[in-house]
């Protein structure tokens with residue numbers, strides 16, 4: 001995403017959230033002129049904005065990587081800075097994009113914090129914690145995901161202004177994304193000492209590689225729970241209090257609240273076979289499919305039974321090259337054919 005577009009996106013959030021000034025720098029008042037805001041925001045918190053931008057791009061790229069080959073493959077997510085990752089339907093795919101975005105922001109801000117890039121991130125104070133034997137110490141506090149998670153919560157959750165079921169779903173999935181990163185933080189240690197002895201050990205808490213977070217969330221996408229908003233018992237509740245509270249979500253089949261680790265959705269997914277603007281779905285016409293795969297990237301499933309066309313690519317390249325003393329190289333010319341299959 002171009003930097004300017006990103007800043008614009010942030011500003012839209014800012015305008016809707018009067019408190020972001022406090023987060024990104026005390027002297028920003030977000031509710032006035034936009035272009036001026038862009039400069040002001042960048043001046044006040046360039047590192048946080050850059051980290052946020054990294055987090056969003058990383059999340060969108062990982063979304064595409066994790067869902068490559070599926071009918072809905074995350075294409076278009078993040079392309080329009082005004083929409084970002086907001087999908088119109090409350091499907092499991094929407095749940096996934098919210099969670100992976102929250103995870104990306106959590107990860108990127110925590111990483112920036114650990115690098116010492118963010119003045120607002122006060123993790124330097126408890127950098128060293130001695131534990132047990134004098135020669136062992138923990139070097140941590142920064143690599144943990146709590147700073148990033150806090151930032152992601154304040155920033156992304158602030159979009160959910162409505163007190164409806166969709167907002168409750170988004171908030172739940174945002175939290176799932178933050179939680180995955182936090183739970184995948186691992187303690188890593190390195191030994192120092194004469195010839196491999198572990199006389200001195202340095203330990204720190206390391207963020208997981210982001211593709212591992214993406215894979216964990218894809219797993220959750222598969223097991224996402226269909227939820228409904230619980231009916232309110234209005235007796236004894238002030239109407240205003242009801243309006244301000246997010247409805248409670250319960251799993252359709254069991255009537256119980258979903259786990260905090262589970263993605264939730266409110267609407268069944270469409271087939272994603274045909275282009276459908278209302279579902280932000282481009283359809284699968286023209287998609288490359290795998291003829292031998294029985295999975296979602298296989299031609300049967302991906303092309304929705306419409307069939308596919310095979311295009312043979314013929315490529316000529318140098319091959320079987322030999323080195324002759326001295327000094328020349330001779331090669332044969334080889335022709336390779338690769339079939340690619342494209343959905344009708």
Ligand SMILES: *[C@@H]1O[C@H](CO)[C@@H](O)[C@H](O)[C@H]1NC(C)=O
Nearest residue numbers: 068069073075282283284287
């Ligand atoms: C995702 O889908 C879009 C549109 O249907 C297509 O152009 C793109 O190549 C697909 N990407 C991957 C990685 O399959």
Ligand SMILES: *[C@@H]1O[C@H](CO)[C@@H](O)[C@H](O)[C@H]1NC(C)=O
Nearest residue numbers: 289290291292293294295297
């Ligand atoms: C197609 O699917 C098969 C079976 O799942 C797999 O072994 C192969 O690597 C896939 N080919 C491509 C080009 O992805």
